[in-house]
Amino acid sequence: PSLLLLLTLTKLTNCFLFSPRQEIMKWNGWGYSDSKFLFNKKGQAEFTGKRYRLSGMTLPSLQDWFENTFGASVKHKSPPVLNASVVPPPRLNEAFVENLKATGIPFSNEAEDRVFRAHGHCLHEIFALREGKKFERVPDMVVWPNCHNDVVKIVELACKHNVCLIPYGGGTSVTSALECPPEETRCIVSLDTSQMNRILWLDENNLVAHVEAGIIGQDLERLLNESGYCTGHEPDSMEFSSLGGWVATRASGMKKNVYGNIEDLVIHIKAVTPRGVIEKSCQGPRTSTGPDIHHFILGSEGTLGVVTEVTMKIRPIPEYQKYGSVVFPKFEAGVACLREVAKQRCAPASIRLMDNKQFHFGHALKPQVSSIFTHFVEGLKKFYITKLKGFDPHQLVVATLLFEGDRERVLQHEKQVYDIAATFGGLAAGEDNGQRGYLLTFVIAYLRDLGMDYCVVAESFETSVPWDRVLDLCQNVKERIIRECKERGVQFQPLTSCRVTQTYDSGACIYFYFAFNYRGLADPVHTYEQVEHAAREEILANGGSLSHHHGVGKLRKEWMKDSISNVGVGMLKSVKEYVDPENIFGNRNLL
């Protein structure tokens, strides 16, 4: 069967259409062009397209929630400017172009292709695109290598002609990592890995797959599923982010409790650097051969080279999956419960705790109820929780759960977790609530585009922190944001919301949403950036890390020295110095 599989997998590539994704995706917002939120003529929100569970549905409570939360009004529109931004002319390195032509590797210097790869999804980037503002610097050309050897050739040519390379995977960076350094005077070439999207082989004896690093998360998962396997690595961006990007930023998946984070999943990495190719000589599950060289590449954020191929652990698709949710009277109780679950090491594949604001947010996304009966049941549930159990609707929080495994074990596991929850005052609140919680993470970025249509800017950021500081950090960061907004003249109460998204033995990952109505502000993006900066300082002062999985990019460079010490920075510098002395991989992330 494995041979057959190999054949079906390799015929996928389309050599003539280099950027099929570019065609079906928005150029100035998140995700697919056909999927977006809008307020229809009746004033009801709906989600267009057919791709998601919410697609084609109307969401009757979203408008109220939106207007009440932000003091926004559907009358105050701020639609994107539709003329594409002015693109600076390419600075081409003729000799490089000549040599590249000779290799037959496809490339382009069309303005559209270049701008598409000049940014990630930071607020300021998307805002600039919507406003039709000019990017100071964009890549001068784009190349589409088809395999590892193509990459080797490109890197050799780049070194020979002193051309700057910026690897580009899924383009979902939120750290300004894809931004071209404005001071870069050399020709900048965006190295788009999207054509390297094959599973090269699959080894069922050792449960590993060897995959090209340009593959997008959902494709990888779909292809593996066809043969009965999965990686289980599901970052929230998995629809669009690439394997190489995960490695380069130390990504984390929702189900890491079962499958591990990217660094646990990776068995072997092949990467091309200006010094040559780096890889290990075996696929032993663990080695003691000095510091793990994988860890120079994991999190290198495109500063050392391009990841071309990765051998990754795979698992058989779980027999049974079950969502669940637990309502707690207060955030404190929820955190205590998650801590206990982590202590007993019985965390389900995913366990997340949403704060009260996010709980209401989730509820605002409930589609229109089709029958009176469902309506009645919903009302009854609400009555039970708020009236009979005495939960304050403005305090209660919900934990969403996802269990995986064989049916019996899942049910057993479920009971164990619900029993622990009960000791912290938690009440089981059904599968539906749980599933909706996870849905929120996939549509949140679409919702940001909706907000931006109505003068609301929004962003998310994350950190990791020891257990005993979780509550204080959440509270202080929220308060800092509110205070900073006030001091900077934001005229409406900002939305600050957080959730605990990952649990570890000694701490947790916390994810913040932050949004505000910017009407009356001269430069909303600048204000936003100042507040986010202050929020990050607050996180660091409260024992949080610089990043749990988004990375550093250029957005958080200034704190690297404090985060990893001078010697630490020196070590990274010396690696860069050896591997890439000419700074060919010149995106200037991290250091």
Add this chain to the structure above:
Amino acid sequence: HPHQATQMSNYCLNILVFVTLQQRDPMLKRDCFEDILEERRNSSDLKYALRCYAPVLYKGVTPCKANMLKNIVLQSDQLHYVINQVSQESGEAPDIIQEEASVILEEMAHRLQISTVRCFAFALSKAFKTLFQHVCVNEEGIQRLQQAIQEHPVVLLPSHRSYMDFLLMSYILYTYDLALPVIAAGMDFMGMKFVGEMLRMSGAFFIRRSFGGDKLYWAVFSEYVKTMLRNGFAPIEFFLEGTRSRTCKSLTPKLGLLNIVIEPFFKGEVFDVNLVPVSISYERILEESLYARELLGVPKPKESTSGLLKARRILSEDYGSIHVYFGQPVSVRSLAQGKVNRSTYNLFPRHIPRKPMEETQSFVNDTAYRIVRLQEDNMVLKPWVLMASLLLQNLEGLELSVLTEQTVWLRGLALSYAAFLDWPAPTAKVVSSSLALHRGLACVSGDRVSLVVGEPLGPVTPEEALFNRAVSVLSCASYRNQVLHVFLRPAMLAVAMLHLSDEVYNCFSFLWDMFSNDFILCPGDTVQDFEEACYLLVKTGAVQMPQQDIVMTDIGQPTLSFFNGLLEPFLQGYQVVCRYLCEEASEGLTEKQYIPAVRSFAVKLILAGNLRCYEVLSSDMQKNALAALLRMDAVRKVKNRMISHINQTPISPSLSLVAVAEDLYRDGLTPSYIR
């Protein structure tokens, strides 16, 4: 052009100083006062005591029962850690230590009860109306406080001049329907069985005066305070000065409790802590002559209920009015911005007690000084304070008309130095009513105003006469001391100019250093204070600063000589101490022997007619002088024994303590004495 450049820089300096003055002193714009007794005189006290009391709390927390609070403390990780540590060190079972902790907490904890507070509200209304003419409060400050209480944990930091202070504070907060504070009180109150319990039920918690190395006690105590702060159950109140100031000068702040209440901010347990300086000024202090006697070595009477009953006779006297000024809340977060890196707390478990880092220590120290200065700034000064300053420079007495005239002059000077004066009527009237209120201290006979010396019955020895005179001088000095913070910096400059006109800054800096136990001089602020002094003297025309010189002007003569007279007692006091240490002190002098020995040395000098300064007899001054000499390494302590080596202490290449002391020597003491 160099000349222009200096002028320019002088000009810039002035602007800079002015700006910093304004920053330090937001009180250039001060709130108005409201007399809270007025309503009490017009409506029922009983109704007032029984009225609905529903204060707003920190972020709407539900009030916490005293017992619940104790449980939280006893179950905290912080306390468990120390209990286990102590148990390992002592070999006792953790249960026993836990029991010990519980006993300590029982002894310490408050048991705030609204019924007791109502009793106090009733009784105090009656008492205040008899004792005082007015109790004035700045209502804007109350509003600010109310706002602050809802937003962040609040720490109330009142000045401490009288036992009355904390009753008064609670009384005011009750009157304005604000959350009642929990108050750190010294254990000595517990001596008064009944009263102690009453105070406990009105929100006081009791701490031992000294518990040096007692880890367990410290852990229980600090966790108790922090728990209250973190949860915002009630504002925490304590006295930065640690004890009542017997001299009415602000005392050097104590840092223990301040450290405790600030730490939760550094550890990220609270978003911010608001420190609210409160200045309580009494027109006449209840403990007036008691303090003077205490300073002269008559021991402080032990707190006892019967003593309190005996003190009833004070109820028949008039103590004028009280002004309570609630200052601007000071945000610890804003203060610490850029000074303390909170992330240094990330690498150590928060529940394990740890000595504060150097950075933190100096921050807390700075903060403490800053708060005490804010207290000083908002102290309301009564006309008598100025009159006392003048009378003390004219011990033989003054014509009433001269006194009035000089008071008017001094008022103008004080106002231009931003003093917070309360001047309820035209000066002549104010002078006579002040003299009436303080008739125990000053009397008018014919046209002359002079200090009253209480004449005991029967024959009087010279020592007794001296003692009586000292009591009235020290009582009077406690009023003069209230204005010192306004004049201190320019006065030190004036003294420096008089004695060492070519090295004014060095001399100023020497005085600054020497007096930093006696006055509130923020560590490291020498230059800033010098600039402030220059600025103020130039502003009032007392000096001119052509180029880099400082020159006295003709019109500045009275100001400068007044300033000299103002600091004279302190200069003399320090000289006498130096003289004693050089001439008389034996090698084995212990700290315990020191005060009585200096006192009898000074008594001898006075009786012999060689010294006319009575303030030297104050134990406060003697202690401060010794502390200064120790700090400046003129004297060293060797196993509790003092070794003086004043003669060898170099201050700067051209200055030595001896040289300066010589120069400062006047009034019948010849310079050769100290050599």
